[in-house]
Amino acid sequence: MLIVIEGVVLPDRRKFRPSDWAEMLIEGVGLAHFGPNHKIHYEDDVEPATIDGCASIIFDEALEQSHPEAYAELLHFATKNNLNIFMKEGAISHPDGLAAGRLAAEREHHTNQVLVDCDPHLPVEDKKG
Template sequence: MVSSSAKEVFIQGITRDGRTFRPSDWAERLAGVMSPFRPGGAQKGSHLSYSPWCIPTVINGVKCVVVNSALREAEPMAWDFVLNFAKDNNLETGEACLLPEPGQKNP
């Protein structure tokens, strides 16, 4: 369950029973589906980059998707879709805050 105060939700590519989720490109696929959902809405060519609200990454060797709460505020149905994807596939989720790399500006 994700709290309503969560700023970011991490969907991990590990199922609740400890197995690695397949296919191996699931995070990129999910983030690709979410690419139109971005500040200012979909733009021409926006399907060519990930939304800043739904970013695939690898943390400690585990594929993850970081979903920002701004998505919930802008597009509640898209937020529900992402969380239901995690629930339906029995994926681990967690609430956290992704910190920028040293020398990187905050978005």
């Protein structure tokens, strides 16, 4: 399952600012680095995305095991800022440059969302929103 933090503030769905918050947060929690080609590289389980014109973050729930501190910080940030959080089927695949999770998230308009339990000490569970 993928966890999506959509860059809209609930309940009014205002666009979250600044527009590059997703990239800055991913880098800030240690899930990105600059490679030898001077391009930013993201850990395999996370990527920035654009959903309905809003910066967002998509990450695999496996991130809780591989990078527990970063996982907790991403969810804490989203909760503290009232960002929309939901789960969706899919996978992140970086090698070919296209991400299944990003494509699925961008194509679907989110009306019935599933919220995530944001307590980092509990397993992630689906909650109807």
